[in-house]
Amino acid sequence: MLRSDVSPNPVQRSGTDPGDAGLRPDDGEPVGPPQSPDDLVQLVSPDGLRRPDPTFDPWVADVTDDQLASLYEDMVVVRRLDIEATALQRQGQLGLWPPLLGQEAAQIGSARALRADDFVFSSYRENGVAYCRGVTLTDLLRVWRGTAASGWDPIAVGMATPSIIVGAQTLHATGYALGCLKDGASSVAVAYFGDGATSQGDVNEALVFAASFTAPVIFFCQNNQWAISEPVGLQAKRPIADRAPGFGIPSIRVDGNDVLAVMAATRVALDRARGGGGATFIEAVTYRMGPHTTSDDPGRYADPLVQAEWAAKDPILRVERLLERNGRLTDELMRSVKSTADAAAKEMRDSCYRLEAPEPLSIFDHVYTTPTSWLARQRSQYAAYLAMFADDDLDGGA
Template sequence: MPDPNPRNPGEELLQVLTSSGERVPEPQLDPWLPELERLDGESLLTGLYEDMVVIRRIDAEATALQRQGELALWPPLLGQEAAQIGSGRAMRQDDFVFSSYREHGVAYCRGVDVESFLKAWRGNASFGWDPFEINMAPMQIIIGAQTLHAVGYAMGVQFDGADSAAVAYFGDGATSQGDVNEAMVFAASYQAPVIFFCQNNHWAISEPVELQTHITIAERAGGFGIPHLRVDGNDVLAVLAATRIALDRARQGGGPTFIEAVTYRMGPHTTADDPTRYRDPNELEDWAAKDPIVRLEKHLEARGLLSESVKARVKAKADEVAAIVRRGVVAIPEPEPLDVFRHAYATPNTWLERQEQHYKLYLEQFGQAGAEAGTPVSGGQH
């Protein structure tokens, strides 16, 4: 029997692994996890486990770096590793991701250089990677705006006759934004190959999810004519299977799908937030018992797959990545004053050049124009 949602005890979620790591039958999801019945099941499980451990370590390292003054801000993902890794590993490389600011695990799956994770959060760049190299747009700060971008991209895919898909990530709070609802109108109207992936972590900063809706978030999609799946977001296998279902529907011309991954933000909204001011510690304790990494650990142990060599390999990988992140942060070059004008437009224009010249003259009054002050505005992709 799937675990109930603590906020609504009578409500069940699609689930493959219980909180204790026990495999349970789920007719809707099981056909989408064929590896579990084959020899490559071990590599799938240990690979997902490694991904979650590594991304949690990156998250912990980034939080520590912010506390030490090396980052201006950081939005932790603690507790949401299964939702991000499960969905991230379901995608093909030609699918395109449009995320919010918390999808570090998805970025890791897409192949973002870990040294580039923290550029924006240190304040050295507007974002950290070339979106066209990994098919992932810069993380969006404006709540819900990325859903419109995803639908527009998916409509372009449709016009091109390709079978790739767009995936938009957002939180439960974003579903109250007009952009998200408008995006679903367009997606349903044009049957665009897009997946709306909502990580319901139960808190929109300090606002609990039950203040936003009296039905499940996934049910909202039905009002737009969009099929939905509601899964245990702390069960990496359930998330993987659900995302595969949605991607297959998109590739077959079946239009959009809404996935609600019910999970929990175990840390603060950002490092500027204090969740103890609004959250019951008993609630955090309840969800800590559903920890996505511990759940998979228990399953691996029950299957005899969590050997000492596997543990050592995963720990070594996490240590290596954490060291790269820390070294990379302090090595990020400081931007020049006039870099603010770079990549503002795809091609140079006189309006921006005039602004740059005015700012250059202003800085020269203080001897701050920098070595590249005379460099003309360069074009870019963004």
């Protein structure tokens, strides 16, 4: 577990120096295998017990039971949307869908810690983050329905559209963060990626640049134990969080199924970035309960016994248990949350059905801000190609 001295007020910067913040800059002791839970920052145990932590507790001291219930609702809604989208794909309404089942706490806890002027750069699995940033359910489906090359307006929601190229978004986030630094803004860039991406050159290059120029960026790794079908232990003999200190970037290893711990760790990293301390690497240790995408079959490689162990650590169930212990898990709350989740799922399905295929030539509309003769020639040639089929229709297919 990698610790930091923090301020009791999460909206004020701690003022700690990265060299003495306790985040282990470069010489930490080994903390066991990548899957070991013993070194994780954890504030809520799987059975719903609130675990005191003098370092990280102050960063979520403002989270009331009502706000915890709101985080619970977020996770339930996002899981319901994920299940609905998976069903839509199975029914042929979506071409593909990347499930986030089991990773709700990592996404909700981190996303709800961000300010509106922070900017997110994600992979294709951060649909829960997109939900928190205000992406509409219609826009969430456009790419997967095949009706658009990009789902939403990044500027409007403070989140770039998903990066399909594994790890590329870490470079984008670092570049954006350097721009914030040059402009004197207090905004922070956040790059979300999986454990498999940490072996990509782009991620390592981003860490080099972020460390060299003290970029206000958070590298948020959701270690869901799988790089498609390859287990994390194949590429990481030590915890992934141990890699960042080698670049001069402190890291935190957190229980990714604990929404409060994730929020606390993210707030620490945000505070450090806003205070001029530079980048932080967060490894949220979680588990991908479903397939890599809907084209994958985890039954061919995932051990059912391991899945059962992680199911017992379910991020939603542990918050339910905590709320129950606090006397907040009422029938009224449960009905309200279910109603909200069901309504969101219906809206998602209806939105999917309403999406229409774009006009074929529109594929050329947003390639460049200023059209080129080269692009115009391609458009003309494609229009001529399409016209051939129109002639066939007029001729009755003869």
